[in-house]
Amino acid sequence: MAGRRVLITGVGSYFGSELARRLEADDEVEHVVGLDTRRPRGRLERTELIEADIRDPGIAGLIAPTRVDTVVHEQIVRQPGATMSARTMHDVNVIGTLQLLAACEKTDSIGTFVVRGSSGIYGAEPNAPQFFTEDMARLFPLRTRFQRDVGEIENYFQTFARRHPGVTCTMLRYQPALGARLDTQFSRYLSMPVVPTHLGFDPRLQVVHADDAVDALAAAVRNPVDGPVNVASPGTIGLTRAVRLAGRPTLPLLSPAFGPVTGAAKRIGLPGLSEDFSRLIRHGRAVDVTRLKEEVGFSPRYTTSMALEDWVERSRPEKTAA
């Protein structure tokens, strides 16, 4: 597999930049290309940067000359931040993926797609299997906008794979990531001065440690497999235990009050909670990672419980400094 040429969309994200750094250090990777409107995080040595918006049809003309054989699609937005509206998020996710695939239709050098998708497609349901395997994606209706976006993205890649039997499409379904240098909905939630929970619910949660998350992405580039693969740190942790480890008090709220109270908290500058996240901390979700271990050949180094303890330990000094 010497002389791989890899394109990373969303190279300005934490995962995009970290993956680029890891691929740069890999002798088997001849060339790394990064596509994003944002600058990469930290210094990259030999990554060719293309400054373009993934939603722009013009990217077709930019991707073809790079003669890449592998595309890592990382530009999928998981939560609307303060700087991005829900509408823009939907545009980037769905239109961006569509434009990327349209551009790749015209590029015959590509043999591999690796997508950093989301386990959000399984939803968070009270009567769900305690561990989702990859074939359980449509057990429940897609309830939120983000879930429907992920559903669309997966459909586009399935269709693409069907039209191009020679292309391997790996759909990585990531659980929420947690890492000391990573700002996610999960870490913002656990860092709130008082953590709102659903009264009477203490669901099992599962995360993926940021290091394992990047390594899994690199492992999938090295050893791509067809179809969906769950990515998570094995095991689960109860929400209450997670919040207690983070050293925060909880504020249990009756379900009808949950939306209004967290909405009001958002208005005074606390992190908002998306509909997906609110469902997640009510019913929880865990996935089975057998396929990641056995077929991609990557075994996460952390369990979910360890990932949480590690996050607490590493983010504590910052907390006391602040």
Place this chain on the structure above:
Amino acid sequence: MTQPPGVVGVGPALGALKLVRDGLRQGLDAPEALIRAAAVLPGDTRRAVERAARRLDGDYREDEWGFDEEFADLVLPFLDFLYDRWWRVKTVGALNVPGHGRALMVANHAGILPWDATMISMGLLREHPLPRYPRFLVLDWAFSLPWVSVAIRKVGGVAASPFNALRLLEQDQLVAVFPEGIKGTGKPYRERYRLQRFGRGGFVELALRTGAPIVPVAVVGSEEIYPKLGDAPPLARAIGAPFFPLTPLFPWLGPAGVIPLPSRWLIEFCEPIATAGYGPEGADDRSLVLELSEQVRDTIQAKLLENVVRRGPAFA
């Protein structure tokens, strides 16, 4: 010296509370303040307070299913009381349950609330030389309820999905199912010793696929704890429940109506039925599945009728 265990004198209790207050004033967080203050309390209480403080710090274990053994142990004294005093449970044949490795217990189900599950667990914990907590498959609906869902998962219950059961058996756990399901808990009082249909034999498929032996369990006594004389479907629909029981005490006495009647119980674990010999492909053989399912049902039904007589009057 004459003080009964578990009761703390007013003096030490006030002293401890003062220490908690002082600790908090000194800027300690709640768990630390509690641990420091617990030092002045007598042995048992001190350990309980220390454990509570440790748990407040997030220092406890849950397995990947959310089972929290320490939490389960906490409710044991209450279940001991129910087992010994309230229902005077007698357990026979506990040795028919394998001490290790995968196994599937199949039991009859009655009595509105799943007290029978707790007493089956207690029977094993008390009578088996290698006790272990069985993992129960619990009606999905229970997992949408606040508190109930948390309590169930912490004591080893999982949603009744075949995926969960397969994974548990593959992990060599002891799994327990009630194939009658809601038809069992909701059966009217006059049909109390009559087993309902055993679904479509899904539990047999699970056993065949994993080669787990099936242990039939016959429970006598759960049938009398809430004599269900009637049902109120409109009320059931209103709260989203599968049925709304009308018993001599419920809902007339309000919350007190939830107190189960003190019937006498007899739990029997029957001889295991080996399934490993059929191989995993046996799970796709409809006739084999239905035949085994019927065999298990007949075993439990026969044992039930036999044991109703052996037990004698329910309320004597």
